[in-house]
Amino acid sequence: MLLPMSSQNVIQYLQEAGLCSSENTTLDQTELPERNKKNYNLLVTLADNRKLLIKQECSLENHETSHELFNEWLFHQLLQQFPVIGNISAIAPLVLHFDEENSILVRNYFSEYLELEGFYRHNDIFPTEIATVIGTTLAELHRATFQRREYRDFMATAPEGQFRYHFYNPAQGIDSISPEIFGTVPTEALKFYALYQRYESLESAIADLAYEWNPCCLTHNDLKLDNILIHSRWNQLDNCLVRLIDWKACAWGDPAFDLGTLLASYLRIWLSSLVVDPTIELEESLHLAMTPLEVIQPSLLALIRAYLDAFSMILEERQDFIVRIIQFAGLALIHQIQETIKYQKYFDNSNLCMLQIAKNLLTIPEQSVMNIFGVCESEIISPLAKLHKLTQPEKEQQLIRLYYEKTRLRGC
Ligand SMILES: Nc1ncnc2c1ncn2[C@@H]1O[C@H](COP(=O)(O)OP(=O)(O)OP(=O)(O)O)[C@@H](O)[C@H]1O
Ligand SMILES: [Mg+2]
Numbered sequence: 001m002l003l004p005m006s007s008q009n010v011i012q013y014l015q016e017a018g019l020c021s022s023e024n025t026t027l028d029q030t031e032l033p034e035r036n037k038k039n040y041n042l043l044v045t046l047a048d049n050r051k052l053l054i055k056q057e058c059s060l061e062n063h064e065t066s067h068e069l070f071n072e073w074l075f076h077q078l079l080q081q082f083p084v085i086g087n088i089s090a091i092a093p094l095v096l097h098f099d100e101e102n103s104i105l106v107r108n109y110f111s112e113y114l115e116l117e118g119f120y121r122h123n124d125i126f127p128t129e130i131a132t133v134i135g136t137t138l139a140e141l142h143r144a145t146f147q148r149r150e151y152r153d154f155m156a157t158a159p160e161g162q163f164r165y166h167f168y169n170p171a172q173g174i175d176s177i178s179p180e181i182f183g184t185v186p187t188e189a190l191k192f193y194a195l196y197q198r199y200e201s202l203e204s205a206i207a208d209l210a211y212e213w214n215p216c217c218l219t220h221n222d223l224k225l226d227n228i229l230i231h232s233r234w235n236q237l238d239n240c241l242v243r244l245i246d247w248k249a250c251a252w253g254d255p256a257f258d259l260g261t262l263l264a265s266y267l268r269i270w271l272s273s274l275v276v277d278p279t280i281e282l283e284e285s286l287h288l289a290m291t292p293l294e295v296i297q298p299s300l301l302a303l304i305r306a307y308l309d310a311f312s313m314i315l316e317e318r319q320d321f322i323v324r325i326i327q328f329a330g331l332a333l334i335h336q337i338q339e340t341i342k343y344q345k346y347f348d349n350s351n352l353c354m355l356q357i358a359k360n361l362l363t364i365p366e367q368s369v370m371n372i373f374g375v376c377e378s379e380i381i382s383p384l385a386k387l388h389k390l391t392q393p394e395k396e397q398q399l400i401r402l403y404y405e406k407t408r409l410r411g412c
Contacts, residue, residue, distance in 0.1 A: 004040075005040060005042060005056040010042055020046050023047075029042060030042070043109060073105060074250075082150075085145065088140050090241075091141060095107050096108060100159065110229060113229035114230055115225075119230050121269060128298050128301075130242065132305075134303060135305070137244065142217045143217075151252070155250065167251070169215075170213075170253070171206060172206070173207075174334065177197070186346065189347035195352075209331065212320070216255070218251075221249035224264075225266070228243070229245060256321055259303075259304070259307065260325045261329070262303070263300065263303075263328075264329040268336065268354075270293045273289045273290035276348070304322070304325070304380060326368050327362050329372075330358040330362035330365075333361070337355060
């Protein structure tokens with residue numbers, strides 16, 4: 001990285017890159033808060049009221065970058081080259097400029113859109129039409145790229161001078177624990193690591209999930225509610241209610257992973273609203289939630305049904321699809337707890353409840369389908385089965401697994 005971006009040099013940079021003229025001076029510059037210290041983000045409002053988001057990847061310890069912004073740029077190029085997905089309005093290109101040498105990416109910033117996570121939390125309403133649009137959009141991306149080699153090869157392009165490992169398997173447990181952990185995480189968080197290690201069934205379920213991981217289409221790979229924008233006048237529009245952003249992790253992957261990550265992000269609204277106290281049992285806490293699961297459930301069901309309606313073929317190919325989604329949701333909750341500990345240095349009893357729920361999702365997924373969606377798997381599928389003449393998934397023979405294979409390593 002040659003040029004550290006700052007509010008002092010950003011305008012000159014934008015002018016030299018041809019993104020604004022010398023007459024088009026700025027009205028305002030705001031540094032966006034860093035969520036995880038990976039990127040420096042600057043929001044610039046130009047005199048013509050256009051807003052640009054400038055992102056620069058921070059160097060890692062050895063002065064290298066993780067090439068996440070390169071990946072987002074690559075996805076942007078893919079949208080240009082393959083209009084089948086470039087024309088999906090919720091995915092439409094946002095990136096204006098990429099400077100590989102300085103790891104700088106410039107995006108159009110939509111001030112009329114709100115972050116969906118904030119929208120849900122502030123309004124405490126969960127209109128099913130929003131979840132339906134998200135389900136349909138995601139299905140369109142997965143369906144259009146399903147088993148299509150040209151998309152897989154395109155996203156396998158490596159940055160200049162680099163080697164790209166194919167297919168990162170995201171079904172990984174938490175990082176290995178070393179004695180340094182005592183100095184780096186808050187004391188309360190040690191409980192999380194102790195419990196995680198104690199639950200053998202959890203480790204085995206994650207290893208199974210890694211083994212069954214089935215990369216077959218383009219996936220977003222970080223589909224949380226804060227990477228989805230909703231139009232501020234969503235209830236007056238027919239089109240483009242939502243936009244999926246932040247494609248830094250996009251890759252060839254397993255569609256169940258995207259749905260699981262999204263499901264977990266919805267579940268976190270419920271789980272972070274629990275009333276927790278050492279004297280209250282988990283069951284009671286769950287019932288005392290400020291945003292009960294029942295309020296979110298119609299959106300969860302609308303999301304999955306809209307997805308399967310638009311991409312019913314996935315059920316023919318993957319009989320265990322819904323169970324895998326549930327397990328990936330459990331894994332995403334575990335990763336979320338770990339991120340909170342790592343970046344916010346925080347852990348409390350509500351995270352303990354979250355771990356308990358995550359464990360259930362991973363280790364007893366069939367039972368959890370009913371708990372999460374409020375209906376069983378066949379009831380999720382049956383309205384669609386009638387429509388698409390699908391065969392209901394047959395139950396796998398109940399064989400006892402005598403051993404489990406170790407989680408595959410990255411890139412294998
Ligand atoms: N094009 C856009 N239009 C409107 N808001 C946006 C746009 N891009 C980003 N945002 C807002 O800025 C937030 C941060 O953007 P982004 O998701 O790219 O970075 P991040 O998740 O904070 O990660 P990092 O800083 O590591 O890149 C988003 O969650 C969203 O609220
Ligand atoms: Mg983001």
